[in-house]
Amino acid sequence: MKTKINEFIKLLDNEEKDKAIMYILNLLDSGNDILDIYEYFIIPALADYNCDNDQEEICIWKEHTRTSIVRTILENTYPYLIKAKGNKKINKSVIVACPQEEYHEIGAIIATNYFYLEGFKAKYIGANTPSEEIISAVKILKPDYLALSITNYYNLIQTKKLINTLKASYPNLKIILGGQAIKKYANKSKIQYDLILNSYEDIKKLSGDLS
């Protein structure tokens, strides 16, 4: 497995988009589990990415290129997710979003797919979603859970206000938080939440608790 992971990472490092996508699709066609692809290939490809270039601006667009490749892989592997889900169903709904000004959405997309895989009725409503749009989605869709993914620590400020507003109007709505900013600063920011979920195991545990 380690050799295969390294081969895949090398393709990403060289920004060989076509080869990277086909590499993952071939692994899935030869029987590898979609969850393993997420856990060992896709997530580490972004989470463990270190740009060793001194020039920050080069690192930014290189990271964006990598993210774009990973996004294509996620979209192209979705049929495997449908197969893996089978008939699993939980009578709970979750809206997933990145709050206003939060553009890092891959974590939110992966979380949505994990919720889906565990049988939730999961809907991803987008990156950089204005607070009023999130409130509108909650009002209309009446989800059991709202999951927000936050990477940039400044966005905790806006999200804190959003959650306070939501909790005042929808006290039964459960707030799930995840993302790098939450991992590091959830306690310091004193942001309100019901659950912090950062991995498939966390979502699986929630699903198990609900079943």
Added chain:
Amino acid sequence: MDNILELKNIDKIYGVNTKNPYQALSNINLIFKKNSFNSIIGQSGSGKSTLLNIIGTLDSPTKGEVIFNNQDISKYTKDELAIFRNKSIGFIFQFHYLLPEFSAIENVLMPYKISNSKVNQDIINRAHELLEIVGLEKYKNQLANNLSGGQQQRVAIARSLINSPNIVLADEPTGNLDSDSTEAVYNLLREINKNNNTSFIIITHDRKIAEKTDRIIELKDGEVYTDIEK
């Protein structure tokens, strides 16, 4: 890391002995580390400028202590405070307050001239160096009025550093600038923070500045509502 500044139980009430006193700050407790790069955000009326004025000794708290480099400056006399402020704190404001009839270099030298009767060659060299750091060496003899808004703000940054302060307090330093000048001023402040070991506390409404600082303090209704450090 050592602390540069500690605020202990700070209250600020305007009109204490009037019928309608107004509490601008309530029980503020904050510690700032040496060489740190901090931002203070919050809506208008949240107490940001009041807090910065207290930190800068331009105003005094109704209650509480301001400890600067382990010394309680709340107990300083007015004259002691003026000397302390001039030597230890640099100020940058949204409106640069340069003296229009003086050149860029004369404006930079002004805080030094206030506390020292004679300007020596060392301090003149320092002023040249600071103007070079802010990219304005070739404009040193231009009158302040003949400089653009971004250039005037950069002169104000150089001026804030002439006495080698331990800390620079900036109140909306980019509030009056376009986005390119904002980025240039941010980069300059960060460079000075890194190279000169100067601490910064910046009040800003600009998310592009706040999200790049190492610590964001949000004030709401005169209280610390959020305090996140990277």
